[in-house]
Each structure stands twice: as structure tokens, then as C-alpha cells.
Amino acid sequence: MKTLRIILKKEFRQIFRNSLLLKVIFVAPLLQLIVLPWAANYEIKNISLVVVDTDRSGFSRELVSKISASGYFVVKENTSSYEQAMAFVERDEADILLQIPTGFEKKMVRESHQKLLMVANAINGTKAIVGSAYLGSVIRDYNGKLRTEWLNGGGPAGGIEITSSNWFNPAMNYQVFMVPGILVMLVTMVGGMMSALNIVKEKEIGTIEQINVTPIRKYQFILGKLIPFWIIGMLVFSIGLLISRILYGIIPEGNLLLLYAFLAVYLIAVLGFGLLVSTYSETQQQAISIIFFFLMVFNLMSGLFTPIESMPEWAQWIARINPLTYFIDVMRMVVLKGSGLRDVWSHLAVIGGMAVFVNFWAVLNYRKTS
Amino acid sequence: MEREKVIYARNLEKRFGDFIAVNKISFEVESGEIFGFLGANGAGKTTAMRMLSGLSIPSSGEALVAGFDVYKFPEKIKQNIGYMSQKFSLYEDLTVRENIHFFSGIYGLSKQEIERRGKEMIEKLGLEKEADKLVRDLPLGWKQKLAFSVAILHEPKLVFLDEPTSGVDPVTRRQFWDLIYDASDKGITVFITTHYMDEAEYCDRISIMVDGVIEAMDSPFKLKQHFGVTSMDEVFQILARQAKRSDN
Numbered sequence: 001m002k003t004l005r006i007i008l009k010k011e012f013r014q015i016f017r018n019s020l021l022l023k024v025i026f027v028a029p030l031l032q033l034i035v036l037p038w039a040a041n042y043e044i045k046n047i048s049l050v051v052v053d054t055d056r057s058g059f060s061r062e063l064v065s066k067i068s069a070s071g072y073f074v075v076k077e078n079t080s081s082y083e084q085a086m087a088f089v090e091r092d093e094a095d096i097l098l099q100i101p102t103g104f105e106k107k108m109v110r111e112s113h114q115k116l117l118m119v120a121n122a123i124n125g126t127k128a129i130v131g132s133a134y135l136g137s138v139i140r141d142y143n144g145k146l147r148t149e150w151l152n153g154g155g156p157a158g159g160i161e162i163t164s165s166n167w168f169n170p171a172m173n174y175q176v177f178m179v180p181g182i183l184v185m186l187v188t189m190v191g192g193m194m195s196a197l198n199i200v201k202e203k204e205i206g207t208i209e210q211i212n213v214t215p216i217r218k219y220q221f222i223l224g225k226l227i228p229f230w231i232i233g234m235l236v237f238s239i240g241l242l243i244s245r246i247l248y249g250i251i252p253e254g255n256l257l258l259l260y261a262f263l264a265v266y267l268i269a270v271l272g273f274g275l276l277v278s279t280y281s282e283t284q285q286q287a288i289s290i291i292f293f294f295l296m297v298f299n300l301m302s303g304l305f306t307p308i309e310s311m312p313e314w315a316q317w318i319a320r321i322n323p324l325t326y327f328i329d330v331m332r333m334v335v336l337k338g339s340g341l342r343d344v345w346s347h348l349a350v351i352g353g354m355a356v357f358v359n360f361w362a363v364l365n366y367r368k369t370s
Numbered sequence: 371m372e373r374e375k376v377i378y379a380r381n382l383e384k385r386f387g388d389f390i391a392v393n394k395i396s397f398e399v400e401s402g403e404i405f406g407f408l409g410a411n412g413a414g415k416t417t418a419m420r421m422l423s424g425l426s427i428p429s430s431g432e433a434l435v436a437g438f439d440v441y442k443f444p445e446k447i448k449q450n451i452g453y454m455s456q457k458f459s460l461y462e463d464l465t466v467r468e469n470i471h472f473f474s475g476i477y478g479l480s481k482q483e484i485e486r487r488g489k490e491m492i493e494k495l496g497l498e499k500e501a502d503k504l505v506r507d508l509p510l511g512w513k514q515k516l517a518f519s520v521a522i523l524h525e526p527k528l529v530f531l532d533e534p535t536s537g538v539d540p541v542t543r544r545q546f547w548d549l550i551y552d553a554s555d556k557g558i559t560v561f562i563t564t565h566y567m568d569e570a571e572y573c574d575r576i577s578i579m580v581d582g583v584i585e586a587m588d589s590p591f592k593l594k595q596h597f598g599v600t601s602m603d604e605v606f607q608i609l610a611r612q613a614k615r616s617d618n
Contacts, residue, residue, distance in 0.1 A: 209459065210460075215476065217445075369444050
């Protein structure tokens with residue numbers, strides 16, 4: 001115990017003396033938390049639209065003005081030449097082309113149905129799909145309005161109208177959805193990277209050899225390395241929670257204690273992973289390359305940005321062995337839905353298992369004697 | 371009365387795959403001796419030293435260090451030795467005093483002992499003004515003297531020094547050897563590797579390793595006599611010239 005205390009004292013001194021490291025640990029993640037949620041947004045806005053209106057009727061003008069009033073579209077050009085409009089799409093200056101054919105108004109009045117042509121520039125697939133869907137719904141909306149006006153008192157005949165309400169995130173605010181996940185990502189990066197680099201640094205400058213030739217036990221050295229970053233991880237997370245409250249108005253619905261209990265176990269797993277990487281690397285450069293590779297995969301395959309359900313089967317398996325997946329899920333459950341222990345205990349068990357596994361492996365692989 | 375054997379090695383061998391780094395070496399070092407462990411680069415000195423200090427497990431052979439078997443009790447050995455590696459081994463981002471406290475603390479010295487010995491050491495090295503400066507800011511010669519003093523602060527039976535004076539100026543080297551003699555007077559056995567032949571002359575006994583084998587071992591005087599030369603440098607030249615895997 002006394003030895004451990006001496007080691008911890010040294011570690012904290014070194015960490016708090018390194019001002020660059022402190023900035024990387026505390027300032028960088030928080031800046032990211034302030035900036036990233038605004039960019040990590042699925043909502044598509046400013047879709048540029050070219051309209052080919054050869055009808056030039058009251059109806060076509062009304063439709064176009066309704067589209068631009070929706071707030072999602074910027075009507076770039078309203079022309080009567082298809083070729084001219086298509087050139088916009090080809091030059092990548094327009095996302096969607098909408099053609100309103102000649103006789104649109106007449107046909108609508110007489111036959112009450114008409115086909116419109118929509119051409120989406122699918123280079124940016126998300127924008128194309130979401131944009132087409134938005135456009136479709138604006139047109140349907142317009143269509144419905146026309147019908148209601150025509151049918152005398154009957155209302156839309158036999159139509160089933162679907163209304164939806166968004167639970168847990170009533171305003172469909174993407175920040176509310178993203179911030180808890182991004183916070184997990186940041187805590188993971190700080191924990192995984194710092195612990196690995198710290199140990200490898202001692203290898204690189206040779207002080208680990210000096211440690212290995214002293215009576216310091218293996219577990220004392222490892223605990224001495226992990227405990228400071230465990231505490232720092234907790235601190236970063238707490239500051240992050242505070243920022244999401246102040247900046248994004250996110251107040252956890254569920255039990256904070258449960259959140260911290262999960263974090264405590266989660267950090268052990270992440271730090272163990274960092275330790276494992278450090279046992280396989282000789283230089284900080286090697287360690288950072290390995291960590292970077294895994295963090296990229298972890299971040300992108302965690303359900304943070306894209307839903308896991310829409311990944312192919314094999315990718316879902318990767319997501320299932322990714323610790324981030326579980327914590328992001330738990331964060332969203334506890335923070336947004338107010339889930340309790342009963343809802344998250346299986347996640348907790350998985351992360352606990354990972355923590356034991358990865359630390360066991362790392363300790364086995366860490367040698368004082370070669 | 372025969373003196374206590376601090377190191378006892380019989381047919382000690384270390385292989386890395388097909389490469390035999392240390393080829394069945396046998397030797398003994400007695401308590402209080404200053405034992406020079408010489409050899410060209412790549413001769414196997416550091417590997418042998420790592421085996422004796424419990425950092426590396428031998429492939430075969432036997433060895434007792436400070437009375438403990440290197441296979442069974444490497445951690446007991448570590449409690450009883452000091453070690454100064456080729457790479458600078460103090461924490462550059464800690465102060466002189468913090469390094470002293472850390473390294474003596476992990477050997478289990480009491481608070482009062484740490485204070486007393488630390489103060490004594492700082493005075494002896496004349497580092498009073500630098501005690502609260504980061505080690506990073508000290509000149510190399512001072513760093514090396516400090517590293518050595520820290521390595522023997524827990525008063526081990528034996529200290530391993532791996533090229534402790536490389537890159538250090540002649541005056542500081544001389545001062546460094548004064549520290550070695552002081553340690554030896556206190557009864558600490560010194561096991562040192564060096565490339566400086568004038569330093570070899572300061573040792574009580576020397577072994578010269580060539581290609582993983584100990585080619586010669588005796589006092590500097592007897593070695594010179596045996597090869598019929600006047601300096602250790604010439605002895606070393608004669609032996610090291612046979613080396614096949616030296617990189618010099």
C-alpha cells in the first residue's frame with residue numbers, strides 16, 4: 001500500500017507538470033463537446049433545387065413557392081429547359097431536379113393526377129435520399145391540400161393519415177441525441193490513449209527498465225498507471241455532463257449514480273485496453289498507431305453516427321464486441337429515457353466481462369522479466 | 371576466511387533463437403570487489419548483466435546473486451541490488467529531491483531514513499541549490515552522478531553499472547570514480563561495464579568478453595603481465611581483435 005502511494009504521487013506529479021498533456025486531457029475533449037454536436041447532425045438543410053417548369057401555371061408556381069417555404073430547399077434556378085437544369089446537377093451545383101411538365105395544372109384539374117419527375121444527385125447519398133423524401137412529402141402535402149379544396153366537404157376520401165409523436169426527444173433535437181454519445185467517445189479517447197502512451201513513454205525513455213529492476217510488484221506498477229487515468233476519466237466525464245447541461249440543456253432523466261457506476265466499470269475496460277496496447281508497443285509512435293486504428297473502428301461502429309440495426313450482419317458483430325456500443329446505448333437510455341439498473345444490467349455485465357478479460361490479458365502480457 | 375560470493379555464475383547462457391548472446395560463462399564476484407566487465411559492443415555484456423539483475427531469464431546454466439537463485443527469486447535479487455542502465459534512468463520531469471524520494475521510497479525505506487540519506491547525498495554531490503530543480507535541467511555529468519547515488523541509496527549488496535560514464539568529460543569521470551570507491555568502502559560490490567581502458571585499470575578484477583565468451587579474467591596487473599604488455603588498452607586490443615560479431 002505504501003509503495004502504491006509513492007507510485008501514485010509520482011504519476012500525479014508527472015501528469016500535472018505536463019501542461020500540454022493537461023490541455024489534451026481536459027481542454028481538447030471539452031472543445032470537441034462544444035463544437036462537434038453542431039456538426040454531427042443528420043438533419044439535411046439547404047438542399048439546392050433546380051426546377052424545370054414548362055407549365056408556368058398558377059398551380060406550378062404555388063407548388064414551387066410551397067417548396068421553398070418549407071425551409072429545407074433553396075431554389076437555385078427555375079427554368080423551362082430540362083438540359084439547362086440538368087447541367088446544374090452535372091456540375092454538382094444542384095442536389096435535386098424537379099420537372100413540372102406542360103399541362104400540369106390542366107391535368108390535375110381534369111384527371112386529378114399527374115406525374116412529376118424528380119432527379120436526385122446521388123453523389124452525396126444521404127442528401128439525395130433525405131432530400132427526395134422531404135420533397136416528396138412537400139408535394140404530397142400540396143396534393144392533399146388541393147384535394148381537400150376540391151372535394152366538397154368530403155375530406156380526403158378514404159385516406160389514412162399517419163401522425164407520429166417523438167418520445168424521449170420530443171423536439172427531435174439531434175444534439176440531445178448526439179451529445180451523450182459524443183461524451184462517451186471523448187472519455188474513451190482520453191482514457192485509452194493516455195494510459196497507453198504513458199506506459200510506453202517509460203519504455204521509450206528507458207525508465208521502465210529501472211522500475212523493473214526494483215522490488216515494485218507488477219500489480220503496483222499497473223495500478224499506479226491506471227488509477228490516475230481512472231480518476232481523470234471520471235473528471236472529464238463530469239465536466240462533460242456539466243457542459244451538456246449548460247450548453248444543450250441535457251439533464252439526465254435517470255439515476256446519476258447508475259451512470260457513474262457504469263462509467264467506473266467502463267473506464268477499467270478502456271484503461272485495460274490501453275495497457276494491453278502498451279504491452280505490445282515499444283515506442284509511442286507504435287502505440288498511437290494501434291490506438292488510432294481501434295478508436296476509428298470503435299467510433300464509427302458504435303452506433304454513434306449510424307444505427308447498428310442498419311449495418312450488415314458481420315458489422316453488427318463487430319459493434320457487439322465494441323465497448324463503445326454499450327456505453328453509448330446506456331448513456332442514451334439513462335440520460336434520455338431515464339432507464340434504471342434493470343434495463344442496463346446486461347450491458348453492465350458485458351462491459352464488466354470485457355474489463356476482466358482485457359485486463360487479465362494485459363497483466364499476463366506485461367513482463368518485468370523477459 | 372573466504373569472502374562471501376555476491377555473484378556466482380556457472381555455464382550461464384542466453385540464446386535468442388539461433389543467436390547465442392551469452393555462451394556458457396562462469397565466474398564469481400566477491401563481496402566488496404570492483405569488478406570490471408569489459409567487451410566490445412555486441413559481446414554480450416548487457417545481456418549477461420540483465421540476467422544477473424533479474425531482468426532476463428537465462429536459457430540455461432545457474433547463477434546466484436546476493437545469495438538468491440536468478441530463476442526462483444528474481445524479486446529477492448531486486449531488493450538487494452542497485453542498477454544503473456545505459457539509458458539515463460531517472461525521471462527528467464521530476465526534481466532531484468522527488469527522484470530521491472521516489473526511488474528510495476519504493477525500496478521501503480522509512481520516511482526519516484529517506485530524509486536523512488537524501489539530505490546526506492545532496493550535500494555530498496553539492497546539489498543543495500539544484501535539489502528542487504527538474505533533473506532535465508542538470509548537465510549530463512551531474513545527472514550520471516545523481517543516477518549512481520540514487521541507485522545505491524538503499525545500500526544494496528551489489529550495484530550494476532552499465533557504461534555509466536559514457537559521454538561524460540574526464541573530470542566528471544574522475545569524480546564518478548570517487549563515488550564508486552566510496553560505495554566500495556561502504557561494502558557495496560560494484561559490477562561495472564565500460565569502454566574506457568583507463569577505467570579498467572581502476573578495477574580490482576576484470577573479465578573481457580568476446581563473442582559471448584569470457585576470454586580473460588584476472589586483475590589488471592596480472593592480465594598485462596600475462597599478455598606481456600604495459601596497458602589494459604593493449605590487452606583489450608589483442609583479445610577484441612578475434613571478435614567476429616563486433617560492430618566496431
